[in-house]
Amino acid sequence: MDSSYVVWVFLAALVTAVATGVGALPFFFTREIAAHWLGVAGALASGIMLAASFSLLYAGLQSHIALSLVGVVLGMVLVAAVDRLLARYSALVPGGGQFTNQTDWRxxxxxxxxxxxxxxxEGVGIGVSFGKLESTLGLxxxxxxxxxxxxxxxxxxxxxxPRGVAWWKAALWSVFSSLPQPLMAVPAYWFVEAFKPFLPFGFGFAAGAMIWLVFSEILTDALxxxxxxxxxxxxxxxIVGMLAFQLVIAPGT
Ligand SMILES: [Zn+2]
Structure with a gap:
């Protein structure tokens, strides 16, 4: 295994993280968001998250149905538990008490x-696909x-x-949300055999967490x-747009 290649795996995964910030740019043009657009934005977020979950689930189920299912259940349970904890103890979390609207903050x-x-x-997914030494697959x-x-x-x-965060802060939070990609890609690339069984579980976990959050919070709020x-x-x-988009940019993945 070529050690200089690790740097490329890291840089490739870092580019994916930075790309997430690009998603905040449309809000540069619309700083003021009217109340009724809040639901539209929530619906947009829901559709994107559902389509992303379906893709992950499909990849997970194809490699191991039982592990994916365990991942989905644990993903749901974890988000539900965090949701309940936040609802009960939000005033105790640093910064949590200063928000007048606790639901928004949560x-x-x-x-x-x-x-x-x-x-x-997804970071593990990047590392494992590079680790198979088929650089085209990794790319x-x-x-x-x-x-x-x-x-x-x-x-x-x-x-x-729409809940009052500046667009550039939203961009930074978006990039932050993808930082596990470069951080996880490198160990997954080094220890590809050890990480491979994690993938169906991890994809299931991610999908379970996202689908649960959509229906428990984001979509219900949009309605x-x-x-x-x-x-x-x-x-x-x-949903259609996101799935078509993924199919066009990377057919067959
Ligand atoms: Zn994703």
Whole structure:
């Protein structure tokens, strides 16, 4: 295994992390967001997260059904537990008490946590695909993840910006959520055989956490602000758009 290659694996995964920040850029042009757009932004985030979850689930189930299922269940349980803890103890968390709207604060924190956790599995995915020493596979996986990170940054920003976070801060949080990608890609590349069984579990975990968060928080909140017809239309189109986008940039991954 070529040690200088590790640097390239790290840099490739770092590029994917930076790409996530690009997703916040549309908010540079729309600083003021009217209340009814809050639901549309939430619906957009939901559709993107659901489509990303489906892709991860599909990849996980193809390699190991039982491990993927265990991952999904644990992903759900973890987010549900964090959600309950935050609801109960938010005033005790540093910075948590200063938000007048505790629901908003909890949702912002949850989406950053869940999207960061889901990047761990994707970082392992990048490292493992490079580790197979088929550099084309590694490169294709990296490009696929980098490009799908852009709408994921948009999903995070769609939750943060309408709740008062500056667009550039949303961009930084988006990049932060993808930092596990370069951090996990390198060990996964070095110890590819050890990390391989983790993938179906990790993909299932990421999908379970994201789908749960969509239905427990983001989508239910969107339906409070915006008519259900609008929310349903945006979610449907966002799912199709994200899946088509992934298919166009990396067919067959
Ligand atoms: Zn992702």
């Amino acid at each position: 949702q912002m924190l949850l989406i950053v946590v869940v999207m960061t956790v889901h990047s761990i599995a 294709v996986t990296t490009i696929a993840i980098a490009v799908h990170n852009i709408p994921e940054g948009l999903a995070i920003s769609s939750v943060l910006v 409070e602000d915006t008519p259900s017809e609008t929310v349903a239309s945006v979610v449907t189109l966002a």
